[in-house]
Amino acid sequence: MLAAMSASSLPSRSPGDACARSSGDACPGALRLHRADDGALARIRIPGGVLTPHQAEALGRAAERFGDGELHLTSRGNVQLRGLAPDCGVELAGMLSGAGLLPSEPHERVRNVVASPLSGLDGLGAVDVRPWLTELDRILCGNDRATALSGRFLFALDDGRGDVDALGADLTLIGRAGGSALLRIGERDAVLRVPAPDGPRAAIVAAEAFLDAARETGAWRVKDLPHDATAALPADVVRRLGQAGITGAPESRPRPSEARPPVPGRVPGSRSEAALSVGVPLGRLDRAQWRLLAGAGGLRLTPWRGAVVTGIAPHRADGLLSELAGAGLITGPGSPWAGVGACIGQPGCAKSLADVRAEAGAAVGPAGRLPVYWSGCERRCGHPHGEWIDVVATPGGHRISHVRGDRNTEAATVLDNDPVVLAATVAAARGART
Structure with a gap:
């Protein structure tokens, strides 16, 4: 049974709702x-x-030796x-330490940095963010105050193409031609x-502010x-930058x-060396898939x-590319798995009300215009x-x-959880054009 609901009647939290420290x-x-x-999680x-x-090989060995053998990719790489x-x-x-994955134990949970994954490969960005990435991590791990940042605080390094600038990070550096950069707070x-x-x-100065x-x-x-503190x-930050000898001038960029x-x-544009982009269905890699990736070259998750x-x-x-496709990875834009995501769901999460990964797999059909994300509860962990x-x-x-800008704008509910009706409703929503 399908029941329509207005956005104003939704009883849930918006995916973008803020939260503060209560513990x-x-x-x-x-x-x-x-x-x-399903056991402990790292x-x-x-x-x-x-x-x-x-490092990739060490992660694979850790998964096999200590865990269920699978590696799960997150929405922060x-x-x-x-x-x-x-x-x-x-x-x-x-x-992990022996592989160089724990350069500073006090900072291990605050090293949340996403970066334009094609930077320096396809020639489309204004800058190559790799030097920024190395320097930011070095400064972050050497800053005692940074250990007070929460494990949710996010830095983003965008090479100018606007990909990770759209992820809503707390601090985003954006490359510009001509020797300058933009810092979004x-x-x-x-x-x-x-x-x-x-x-x-400058990003670390802003984090301290x-x-x-x-x-x-x-x-x-x-x-x-609060709004006044944000404003x-x-x-x-401009004042603190001046004290640190860094020029900071306000500018506007949507x-x-x-x-x-x-x-x-x-990946187009590479010359002396090639690069390949692959998607991972539901972000879950088994032993064979990870070994194939780990042995193929350097990785940028x-x-x-x-x-x-x-x-x-x-x-x-x-x-x-053919080997990766044969292993079940997404190697072309027409894959039915393209744009399909899900949280861990049952049986791994006690808060989940459904095995949403199995449901997402059962509902996979022709590629849709919009991505879809399946969540086992209102928390929507890892949503896009x-x-x-x-x-x-x-x-x-x-x-x-249908979410636009982290707000629910329209909704329907499949009340009896009929898998055929559920799949058809999701397919229709993904293909809808406004």
């Missing part, structure tokens, strides 16, 4: 494991999603290991122009600050409304639960940004909403 930061990490229904922060073959024994923490940390259209070489240092602004309110993220933050992932397939493989000899690219179809399991059925 300690419980975000899992590599050293602080989270207890889930979240390994990987700034920019960049992994060497050695990080990796989660699931099904861990609760007493494996010391051995796991040693393995929160999701505001007002940004600060800074010298490009000073960009990473946020920490002072959040001291009284307990805000986790910039969007959680005052840019001027405070945030892109849509974060576009790399198109699956061979993306915030869209995919990967870019770099450093491939051009004559190997087409054959490797921009415009998407939101499918949420509720006690009374599945609610299907």
Whole structure:
């Protein structure tokens, strides 16, 4: 049975609703494991999603030795290991540290950095953000105050193409031609122009300003600050930048409304070495898939639960792409899995009301115009940004909403959970044009 609902009648939280600290930061990490229904969970922060073959191999060994053997990609280009024994923490940390994945234990949960995954590969960005990424992580791990940031606070490094600028990070550096960069604070259209070489240092100055602004309110993220504190933050950052010897000038730049992932397939523009972009169905990689990726070249995990493989000899690219397709990965834009995402759902999460990954798989059909994300409860863990179809399991059925800019704008509910009706309703919503 299908029942229509207006946006104003939705009883749920909006996906973009802010929250403040009511208790300690419980975000899992590599050293602080989270207890889930399928065992302990570790979240390994990987700034920019960049992994060497050695690091990727170490993560695969860790998943096989301590967990369920699978690697789960997150919406921040990080990796989660699931099904861990609760007493494996010391051995796991040693393995990760030996691979260079824990450069600073006090900072391991605050190394949340996404970066344009095709930067320096296809020639489309204004700058190559890789030097920024290296410098930001170095400064972040050397800053004692940064350990007070929550595990949810997010930095983004956009090479100018607008992909990760659309992800709603707390602090976003945006590349510009001519030696300057823009620093976006929160999701505001007002940004600060800074010298490009000073960009990473400016981002840390802004993070310290946020920490002072959040001291009284307990805000986790910039969007959680009260309106007056948010409005005052840019001027405070300009003042602090001046004290640090960095020029910061206000400017205006609208945030892109849509974060576009790399198109699956061979990355255009590469010359001496080839690069491939692949998607990962539901962000879950089994042993064989991860081994194939880890052995193919360098990896850049993306915030869209995919990967870019770099450093491939051009004559190997087409054959490797075929291998990846044969392993079940998304290697072309026409895949029915393109744009389909889901939280972990049952049986891994006690809060979930449904096995949404199985439901998402059962509902897969022709590729839709809009991405779709299936959530087992109202928390919508890992949901995308921009415009998407939101499918949420509720006690009374599945609610299907069309989200624009993190707001539910229209909705319907499949009350009896009939899989055929559910799949048809989701397909219709994904293909709708406005």
